[in-house]
Amino acid sequence: MDKELELLAGASLERSLRVSSPVFGSPGYTVRGDQMLLNLSSNDYLGLAQHPAIIDIMHRTLQSEGAGSGASRLVTGNRQPYAPLEAALAAWQNCEASLVVANGYMANIGAISALVSRGDVVFSDQLNHASIVDGIVLSRADHARYRHNDMEHLRSLLNKHRDKRRKLIVTDAVFSMDGDQAPLRELALLKREYGAMLMVDEAHSGGVYGKRGEGLCHELGIQDDVDIHMGTFSKSFGIYGAYICGSRTLIRWLVNKARPLIYSTALPSSIVAGISKALALVQADHWRREKLDAGSRLFRDSLRSAGFITGDGGSPIVPLIVGDNELALRFSSALEEVGIASVAIRPPTVPAGTARIRFSLSAAHSEKELTEAAAHIRIIGHQLGVVSS
Known part of the structure; x- marks a missing residue:
């Protein structure tokens, strides 16, 4: 070493x-x-990390709920503040259901490794976040990396792997080190053409784009083509944690199959309550x-x-x-x-x-x-x- x-x-x-x-x-x-x-190095895009209303609700929830959750969500860590937050997130994203997890890294590795496995294939932009790459590795699915934002290269890979059991296209919406956007409209078209699932990581675009901060997918009007909406609360929301939104079936599946959710202690209630207040501010401001x-x-x-x-x-x-x-x-x-x-x-x-x-x-x-x-x-x-x- x-x-x-x-x-x-x-x-x-x-x-x-x-x-x-x-x-x-x-x-x-x-x-x-x-x-x-x-x-000039923080991801606190909307300047909410010190918002007094967020700090106040977190402080009051600490007094009533205590410091830690004490267990995973499937044991006794699924405290009262989770249900209203997940309902609000689903409504915000215009999805059937949502799931709150500890952070963006866990959300990506948990979702990808739960959705695909051996015999499947994931098509991933070469500049995707490390958590996406690690999720693909853990899934044991084939990893088909396409050149950054190169839709012709992606099409050729989709043709090559068209007979795979499950096909998942995954991309950052805004790439974290370059600040450019994925061609989401083109990705949606390819997803439909080849019968693939589409997962979009809105970590750096949630809160920043959309009339109510829903993200780039909503800004471009392709949200209904996205099967797995993922985003974080550690950037525009100014707090910590992550969400996955999609169909009720997707969320039920992840509750049963996403190992980072199953085997990790739940976020404390104070954090969850703070996220709920931040979500309201993100939408209103x-x-x-x-x-x-x-x-x-x-x-x-x-x-x-x-x-x-x-x-x-x-x-x-x-x-x-x-x-x-x-x-x-x-x-x-x-x-x-x-x-x-x-x-x-x-x-x-x-x-x-x-x-x-x-x-x-x-x-x-x-x-x-x-x-x-x-x-x-x-x-x-x-x-x-x-x-x-």
Whole structure:
């Protein structure tokens, strides 16, 4: 292990844990050491993580329900707050039923490994989240990886595997490291043509898109073609946990077959109650989505006009592609020196040669803060030779 760690360090790929603390009253900031930093690395897209109404209901539920759930949901951990939340989630997604699980990783590995197995095939975008990849591995189904957003490649793989027992197409709606969108309309057409199931991970699009924050599938009007709607509460909702929505049969099946649900302790009631309040705010506060979209456009356009490579996305995730691992670390350190928290993302999270600074914006950020941050980024980019003067 020591030798492998030395190799990682030598390639500027070793990771370490750093303490960050919230700044109450300033949700767009974080504290490291004694320095307050503009937080451009959080997934708190709608700025709800410090919302007083969420904190209040969580505090009151702690007083009445206690700290922990004590067991899995199938034993005694299925506390009272779950039922109204799952009913509200199903109505929000216009599905028959829903299921709340501990986190997005468990939701993906649980759903995929419960739906397919040996003799089946999963078609997965090559940039899908690691939890999707791990779910496919655990399922023991064949893994047919298609080139990123390449529908012709996917079609060729569907033709190749057309005789498989079950076919599952799975994709992120918004890709977490590039910020671009999956071609969901085309995926829906292919799903119908080849008799496949379609699963969409809305982790980075839930709350951000749709009139009531339902996600990108609803924004594009293809929600009825999606068999498995998955999303998280740890990003736009500002809390923790995940959901799966679909038919009553799907949810009954997952309750009986999804091992991460069956064998994990349930989320505490305080978390579930907080999610319910966050869901109401996500649906009602459309101004947060509007502000987030305006800030994202402003920030991205500022970086592009300065000559940075930021990919093709239009989401609150703005990657600044650097390429070299060590240069990405230097860029991140330089940003911290001027009061900006933005983490360097390196392989294996992203492909080799595409190390980047991943900016992740929030409705908590003001136009002034984003404009000033973009100015600092331009200066550092010139100093490090990432962009030419």
